[in-house]
Every structure is written in C-alpha cells, then in structure tokens.
Amino acid sequence: MVTTYWLTFRLSARSVNYITYDDRRQALLAAVERHSTDRWEEPTSFLAFRSGSTIEAISKACKLAIAPSWDMFLIREMDRQNARIGGLVLDRKIFQMMPYLKAV
Numbered sequence: 001m002v003t004t005y006w007l008t009f010r011l012s013a014r015s016v017n018y019i020t021y022d023d024r025r026q027a028l029l030a031a032v033e034r035h036s037t038d039r040w041e042e043p044t045s046f047l048a049f050r051s052g053s054t055i056e057a058i059s060k061a062c063k064l065a066i067a068p069s070w071d072m073f074l075i076r077e078m079d080r081q082n083a084r085i086g087g088l089v090l091d092r093k094i095f096q097m098m099p100y101l102k103a104v
Contacts, residue, residue, distance in 0.1 A: 008073070
C-alpha cells in the first residue's frame, strides 16, 4: 500500500561532529528518497511524498540522517492521524496539538 506523507524539518546551521548543515540536509533528503516513489520538494524545509514504507521505517531513516541533539523533523501521514517527531523538540505544545504524535 502506498501512503502519502508530509515532512518538515529544522536543521541547526552549526556543524555537528564535523557534519555540516548541507551534509545533514542532503542525508535527510536522501533518506526520504530511498523510501519514496514521488516527491514534491519546492519549499526549503518541507516536502510531500508517496511511499510504500511505514512511518516507522521512514522516521528511523530520518533520525539517522540528522543530529538529534540539534536538529528536528516531523512526519505525518496525510490521510490519517499518524505522526512521528524526532530530534530536539523545543516547544512541547506540538504534543497537545497532535495527541497522536509519537517521539522516535
């Protein structure tokens, strides 16, 4: 079954363990590309895509691509209340706004 997702992210401008912002951004986009069949990447920190992978598999790949102590991503299935967040979450209100959200 193919699911449509959206993903938004915030990456720190700093290098983390000698990995630059650009390297982490490219790794995150590559992680999504490995799981997607079709993508829309027009905004700078948001993309929509279709995938046959589970949200858990995509979230794990995204978490490996970022620096979780500095960066953050949020992914949601478009047609279901199913979402994951990974990395440094500074504003915890998102868990009240999306009670179905799970941290990875």
